[in-house]
Amino acid sequence: MRGLIAVCLMSPLRWLVPSSAAISGASLLLQSSIGPIVLCGSASTTARLEQLQVWTNAGLLDPWRLLADWTLMTAAMMLPLTSSACARVAHAVVPRLRNWAILLHLAAYVLVWLVPGLLLVPLGLVVEASATPGFAAAGIAVALVWSATPLVQSARNVMHRSSSIRGFGGVALLDSMRFGAAQAVPCVVSCWPWMVVPFLFGDMHRPAMVLVAVYLFLDRMEPPSKPRWRLPPALVILARALDKPSRLGRA
């Protein structure tokens, strides 16, 4: 664990994690200024769903509002997962383009995630309205089984793959964006059920978001492996953390 912390401090995580926290905090500020945030606001589930019903009945449901909420939620949860890719982009381009390349890379990443949001947001709202403890457990089970599939392992492998990024000029920025999109697609494949899981936890959806983000981060840590049915990497890591093997060379 000390090694993990040390590596994190040496990587783009040292600014990605605070950024993620800031985005999450921004949703609270929006909550206070423009009323209940549908997806991630601090209002209770009941209050948010009631507000949603009011807007729907009045024909005032604003898809752009939902889109903004989804973007905030995705960015807050996904930013830490982009650490290796951001490091790759930063290294690949000339210094004066570095910040723009990373920004465009992340923008492309989040933009790709907007597409599945068209389905996942309504799905999330529906499951939130129906959520019971048993339903939440079932939802997590579905997400875990999905994570155990060979398809998802293939997607994880793709996320470990580097891509050629040209070093300067406009093409460097285009390549950085292309890399962001190429990273986001397998991310969607592997993570989409987990983005619904927080909706299953009602008023506890914010802590659930944090736990899901940590879970997905651990999932990303495992190196690539042959696609097969397998225990999700995050669970393997947690099991390994409890294991106390003997040390080579020590009596």
Add this chain to the structure above:
Amino acid sequence: MTRLRKDIASLGQVWAPEVLWYARAVEALRGLPFTSRASWPYLAAIHGFDPAGWKAQGIVPDPTIVPDREQRLMFNQCQHAGWFFPPWHRGYLWAFEEILGGWIATNGGPADWAMPYWNYLSSAPSSRDIPREFIDPTMPDGKPNPLSKALRGPAHALGPQTWIPQDISLAVQTAEIVYTADPGTLGYGGPISGFTQQGNAFGGLESNPHNFVHVMIGGDATPNPAGWMYDPNYAALDPIFWLHHCNIDRLWEAWMTGASHQQETSPAWGNGPFPQRFTMPDVTGGLAVFTPADTLPGRPLAPTYDDLSKGTGIAVGGGGAMIMNVGGTGGGTPALVASNDETITVGESAVRSQLTLDAQAGNAGSLAMATGAVGGGGPVRVYLNVEGVRGMSPSAVLNLSIRKPGEDSVAAKKSLVFFGLANATARDGPHGGGGLTATVEVTDEVRDLGILDATGVAGLEVEVEQAVSGAASVTVDRITLYAKPS
């Protein structure tokens, strides 16, 4: 009990007792079932394992006899192209030596048997020759020699060949580099990497002499199958692998005694890659883990060598001051200064690619100032990177010719060895298909070409040719120059 590792050439005789016992142990361990963690194939598979190929070559009759879970935990662990290369191989060698030493002690041999090393860079005239004990078809008692029972290339000595014109060298031992490389530059141990059998870029020690020795012994890989030392999935099956890595390990040990050398000791390195662990079999048949910190001098897995100066390039070995650096890479921040703009494919014919200097980099007298590289203030060092090399051969050797654009005369030639290329290319394999990167310092060459003064030359040309005739084509994501203030 201290195991003192000695130069095989200094043991006093051919087929010295240490080597005889090694041969007996190899033979015995080859006779153990694959499921035994002390068996020769099991120990080799920890480095790399190709189930279908091993079965086809009759190395193991049934690769599936080792449970899948055990295979995933123990096999294909070898650390290449990253900063864990030296410590992982040290721990691997230590575990191997303990297991063989245990067998030797219980079968009438010395309790303190130690693995000899092959000092191929010593000044002795025959140092480059593959030791005779690994060539002779029989042992002194007339029995078949297990040390020569390996698939190899035709060469009986290390050194330049027609297909690989560059020699092994001790340049890395005295180069002004620190252990950990910044991306785009060269470090002794390599760049920061996670637990990956094929990481990003080779460190200096791994590049030369390590990779060169592998392909020189494995041979020109047009024969199929390739010589075992040419392929990381087979290399540890060859008994000479262990002699070679013993010397590589000794070179690292010697380097750490150099007064100006900075060994990485940060927790990020010392605690090893999270979440994976380096796991080895122990003498009881169980499993044990180790970290890179365990391999540093004075720690449990630290080896003992008879000599650290002969053939190491280190003038004063075994007791000199050691500066331990914590997590630093030294000097200023490196910056990209030149690049080609397309992926190239290198097949049978050489490919010329133009590297264009970043337009803004050429506007100032000093490349370091122009690139905005920060820190340092001393001379600029320039590194050529051949990045994202992918191909289906077990390894590849690329010969580079560096020129001024439009000229025929060659300013510099470099050979780069991509050991384990196929493993790093496999898209659904354990390496994600990212390919390999090799880095060489070209400060003097580009200074002579005038690039560092940013006068006149707007770029350079790099011609890339495959060394092995008939080899499968390779692709190169890009070729770049990085500049780093010292």
